[in-house]
Amino acid sequence: MNFNTILGSVDFLEFLRGKKATFLLSASVTKTAEIPNISQAGIPGKLYLTPTLDAEFLCTKEVRSLEDIAQTPKGVPTPALITRAVHELNPFSNIEILNLGLELIPQIEHFKIHNFDMKPSGRIDDGAKIQAMEIFQKGLSFAQSFETKDDYVILAESIPAGTTTANATALALDYECEGYFSSSYKNNPSDIKNQTIINALKRVEKNSDIFEKLSLVSDNMIIFNAGFILGSRANNLKVLLAGGTQMAAVLLVVNSILKSMDGEIDSSNIALCTTKWINEDENSNIKALLEQLDFPINAYASDFDFSNSSHPALKLYDEGEAKEGVGCGGALCYASINSIDEMKLIEKIESFLG
Amino acid sequence: MNFNTILGSVDFLEFLRGKKATFLLSASVTKTAEIPNISQAGIPGKLYLTPTLDAEFLCTKEVRSLEDIAQTPKGVPTPALITRAVHELNPFSNIEILNLGLELIPQIEHFKIHNFDMKPSGRIDDGAKIQAMEIFQKGLSFAQSFETKDDYVILAESIPAGTTTANATALALDYECEGYFSSSYKNNPSDIKNQTIINALKRVEKNSDIFEKLSLVSDNMIIFNAGFILGSRANNLKVLLAGGTQMAAVLLVVNSILKSMDGEIDSSNIALCTTKWINEDENSNIKALLEQLDFPINAYASDFDFSNSSHPALKLYDEGEAKEGVGCGGALCYASINSIDEMKLIEKIESFLG
Numbered sequence: 001m002n003f004n005t006i007l008g009s010v011d012f013l014e015f016l017r018g019k020k021a022t023f024l025l026s027a028s029v030t031k032t033a034e035i036p037n038i039s040q041a042g043i044p045g046k047l048y049l050t051p052t053l054d055a056e057f058l059c060t061k062e063v064r065s066l067e068d069i070a071q072t073p074k075g076v077p078t079p080a081l082i083t084r085a086v087h088e089l090n091p092f093s094n095i096e097i098l099n100l101g102l103e104l105i106p107q108i109e110h111f112k113i114h115n116f117d118m119k120p121s122g123r124i125d126d127g128a129k130i131q132a133m134e135i136f137q138k139g140l141s142f143a144q145s146f147e148t149k150d151d152y153v154i155l156a157e158s159i160p161a162g163t164t165t166a167n168a169t170a171l172a173l174d175y176e177c178e179g180y181f182s183s184s185y186k187n188n189p190s191d192i193k194n195q196t197i198i199n200a201l202k203r204v205e206k207n208s209d210i211f212e213k214l215s216l217v218s219d220n221m222i223i224f225n226a227g228f229i230l231g232s233r234a235n236n237l238k239v240l241l242a243g244g245t246q247m248a249a250v251l252l253v254v255n256s257i258l259k260s261m262d263g264e265i266d267s268s269n270i271a272l273c274t275t276k277w278i279n280e281d282e283n284s285n286i287k288a289l290l291e292q293l294d295f296p297i298n299a300y301a302s303d304f305d306f307s308n309s310s311h312p313a314l315k316l317y318d319e320g321e322a323k324e325g326v327g328c329g330g331a332l333c334y335a336s337i338n339s340i341d342e343m344k345l346i347e348k349i350e351s352f353l354g
Numbered sequence: 355m356n357f358n359t360i361l362g363s364v365d366f367l368e369f370l371r372g373k374k375a376t377f378l379l380s381a382s383v384t385k386t387a388e389i390p391n392i393s394q395a396g397i398p399g400k401l402y403l404t405p406t407l408d409a410e411f412l413c414t415k416e417v418r419s420l421e422d423i424a425q426t427p428k429g430v431p432t433p434a435l436i437t438r439a440v441h442e443l444n445p446f447s448n449i450e451i452l453n454l455g456l457e458l459i460p461q462i463e464h465f466k467i468h469n470f471d472m473k474p475s476g477r478i479d480d481g482a483k484i485q486a487m488e489i490f491q492k493g494l495s496f497a498q499s500f501e502t503k504d505d506y507v508i509l510a511e512s513i514p515a516g517t518t519t520a521n522a523t524a525l526a527l528d529y530e531c532e533g534y535f536s537s538s539y540k541n542n543p544s545d546i547k548n549q550t551i552i553n554a555l556k557r558v559e560k561n562s563d564i565f566e567k568l569s570l571v572s573d574n575m576i577i578f579n580a581g582f583i584l585g586s587r588a589n590n591l592k593v594l595l596a597g598g599t600q601m602a603a604v605l606l607v608v609n610s611i612l613k614s615m616d617g618e619i620d621s622s623n624i625a626l627c628t629t630k631w632i633n634e635d636e637n638s639n640i641k642a643l644l645e646q647l648d649f650p651i652n653a654y655a656s657d658f659d660f661s662n663s664s665h666p667a668l669k670l671y672d673e674g675e676a677k678e679g680v681g682c683g684g685a686l687c688y689a690s691i692n693s694i695d696e697m698k699l700i701e702k703i704e705s706f707l708g
Contacts, residue, residue: 060368089693091372109622110369 001304001336001345006279006287008298012271016238017337019151023083023092025058025327026157027051028100029120030128030219033161038192040076041160041325048103048120051158054080054326055097055106055113058087061352064107075313076321077353079328083156085348086331090338093150098142100135100159100220114142121219124168124200132214132223136257139227144234152238154273154334155228156327157221157246165219166249168197172204172213173256175292182245182284182323210260214253222246226253229270238269242330244278244323248289255293264295271298274329276305277317302332309346313353355658355690355699360633360641362652366625370592371691373505377437377446377681379412380511381405382454382575383474384482387515392546394430395514395679402457402474405512408434408680409451409460409467412441415706418461429667430675431707433682437510439702440685444692447504452496454489454513454574468496475573478522478554486568486577490611493581498588506592508627508688509582510681511575511600519573520603522551526558526567527610529646536599536638536677564614568607576600580607583624592623596684598632598677602643609647618649625652628683630659631671656686663700667707 003013033039033047042050049066056064057080087095095111101118116138122128146153159165167181200217214223225241229250232239241247251272258265278286279301290299306314316322335345357367387393387401396404403420410418411434441449449465455472470492476482500507513519521535554571568577579595583604586593595601605626612619632640633655644653660668670676689699 060364062364087371091691091693093372109363109365111365 001302001332001340001342003300003302003333003336004279006299006301007290008271008296012268012298013300013333013337016152020093021152021154021334022094022096022148022150023154023156023327024096024098025055026098026100026155026159026221026225027055027102027106028157028159028219028221029103030159030161030165031120031123032125032165032196032219034123035125035161035192035196038164038196039161047160050078050160052102052104052106054078054158056108058084058326059095059106059108059111065104076316077313079322079325081349081352082328083326083331085345085352086335086340088348089340089344090335092154094148098224100224116142116224118220124165124217125196127203127216128218130215130218130220130223132211132218135220135223136211136227139224140231143228143231143237146232146237152240154240154242154327154330155225156242156330158326159219159221162219162221162246164193164196165217166222166246167193168200168217169214169222169249170252170289171197171201172217173210173252175252175289179283180245180285180288182278182281210256222250222253225250226257229254230257230265233265236269240330240333241270241272242327243272244274244329245284245286245289247272248286251293251297252289255295259294267295267297271300273300273302273333275324275332276301276303277320277323278329281320281323300333302329302336304332304335304342304345306346308343309350311350311353314349355656355686355694355696357654357656357687357690358633360653360655361644362625362650366622366652367654367687367691370506374447375506375508375688376448376450376502376504377441377508377510378450378452379409379681380452380454380509380513380575380579381409381456381460382511382513382573383457384513384515384519384573385474385477386479386519386550386573388477389479389515389546389550392518392550393515401514404432404514406456406458406460408432408512410462412438412680413449413460413462413465419458430670431667433676433679435703435706436682437680437685439699439706440689440694442702443694443698444689446508448502452578454578470496470578472574478519478571479550481557481570482572484569484572484574484577486565486572489574489577490565490581493578494585497582497585497591500586500591506594508594508596508681508684509579510596510684512680513573513575516573516575516600518547518550519571520576520600521547522554522571523568523576523603524606524643525551525555526571527564527606529606529643533637534599534639534642536632536635564610576604576607579604580611583608584611584619587619590623594684594687595624595626596681597626598628598683599638599640599643601626602640605647605651606643609649613648621649621651625654627654627687629678629686630655630657631674631677632683635674635677654687656683656690658686658689658696658699660700662697663704665704665707668703
């Protein structure tokens, strides 16, 4: 197992080789996920459960708020399996959950669940009504006061329909996005997604304040983590943004906020880590998103895939049916700098599927 | 390798996955071990050496106070081999020895040996004459002032004939014990053990103070560690009690002390961790012991056994000739949350036997 460099140099990730990581899962719900067929990250009609179940499975290997592990209609297993398998083979020192507006609190003990008094964000085709400035400041101050004994933080997300809100966010902030955003589907349900995004953008006025725009078209995860990134510079925390185009959107928001206030960021201790499925996705282009940043960014993609697995449900990843989530790209990059054996990892993931 | 939950939920042990542990070995002698054939945890006539040798081997892989590794007449190797093998494959951050009344101080340098000015406890069939209150308070204050950089403590024991004193202790405190206590023998030497316990209990008066009872029938390890558990609540230390029915007896003593003073304990950061051999033992029932506690307790058992070993001396474990000791159950649970490979562990243990 190894990783490829999308942007920047290998040095940052190489420096973290063998070092200790805290894994933070940003678990959030946007009611945008209620739009039929907009995402396959979970059980139709119950997508709001996905981040709760992902948090439970990651921490305990048990799904408690539902009987079975969340599986999509075509049977694509949640990427939480990948992240959990990495955790079993070379444990993160610490896992903490960020409740960024969940419907259901994960049923777990001992693990820290940070509550920020947030509600699920609204449907973006209905003017999401997010308290964007407030949520941004919560992320900012959480990061400023965040303390860890570990060497770096892996910041992951679980928010169904999050690529739709990420795409709308980047468009509202005037980034070039055509064909750049990923989807949990292989055959990107472009009609539904695009129509949702178009409806969302109708409400956005060109000259509004950035936080006004975010309040209409974004989600709690993106806004909070943009704050987190900026706040984390106070203590120069090393942060791996574990995710695909949604995490790219977090960085684009950071970029726009900096621009709006003529600010700068030392981004040398921040990197984005994603999967091969995102990096090689023909229907999206994470590199093109990241190249629009005005600050340099390190970005890496794991080279892990399921070509050495014979499990049909896992093969769906290689076929593009699922690509990212629950920080699996970051976890796979972490695996590659902590000498996890590829076959052992595949066997561990398969063992969860029975 | 994995672990099973005897009582409680997986969360506590899952939370400790990948975290750092200090290993504390309570090494103690009860002269009850001088009763012929009462225990096979050591060399007949020299059982008082066992905890000293276990401490030496655990820390240095050498047995210094005797020429060879303690082996029982049937050739069951000490469980110190298992704990040592775990330590070699994924080291505890720190090992410290608690001298709770040894005949011989372990010949080791650099490792901290805590001396508490205790003598071996007496034969319980002769009214053990333990300064129970004093020893309890030593455990209490040691834990209250105990500081560690690590995330949790594994508290283990080595005290031959300890299941006999544990059984007598639980009976003296009026717990239901029939068939619940383990033995280092496969064919539990019930006559000798039972006669010893009967003789011990004759001295116990129904209405005596709990510490009076303990002074007659218990041992230093149990009393000190009951104090340790209560004292450790002052700093909310996370403690894995690594052992079988003897560690269950420690918890029963904690329970009785709390009852006697109308006290309560927050037991959420305490767990018992034992072996599969104890958990599946047909001649004892650790779960039934723990279910008599008035506070909730997490209890886990490793699923490790020697079915994949071909070494005849190790196979004796699977046949029930040895089941616990030197914290091997806790060490095996620690192994399972630190991704130690089962075959590598077996090979390591085999390598010690030559």
